[in-house]
């Protein structure tokens with residue numbers, strides 16, 4: 001079994017790498033995505049709408065449409081039926097591009113590392129930072 005990346009975990013759980021979540025914990029001042037659509041930056045917005053990720057979305061959409069599926073798919077279909085493609089999509093995203101404020105990139109990396117560790121050591125998340 002392939003271990004899930006921090007990005008993949010964040011996308012599936014909706015925790016960490018989106019404006020909605022970071023705003024709830026007062027890490028960023030508002031939850032609107034900087035892409036210009038003036039939508040709240042929830043996971044669904046990142047996957048389906050954000051114009052910042054138009055190129056990355058092709059990594060997700062094209063292989064799925066080629067299998068005969070109708071786009072857009074539900075979150076369940078993406079994370080269950082097309083999990084491999086969804087994982088590639090999550091990996092292709094530069095999450096720092098989704099946040100405009102300086103300093104956010106570092107926070108994103110910290111949260112990402114924390115979430116990557118969580119499934120490995122539930123109670124001591126910082127102890128798995130090596131390797």
Ligand SMILES: [Zn+2]
Pocket residue numbers: 033034035036037041045049050051052
């Ligand atoms: Zn957006």
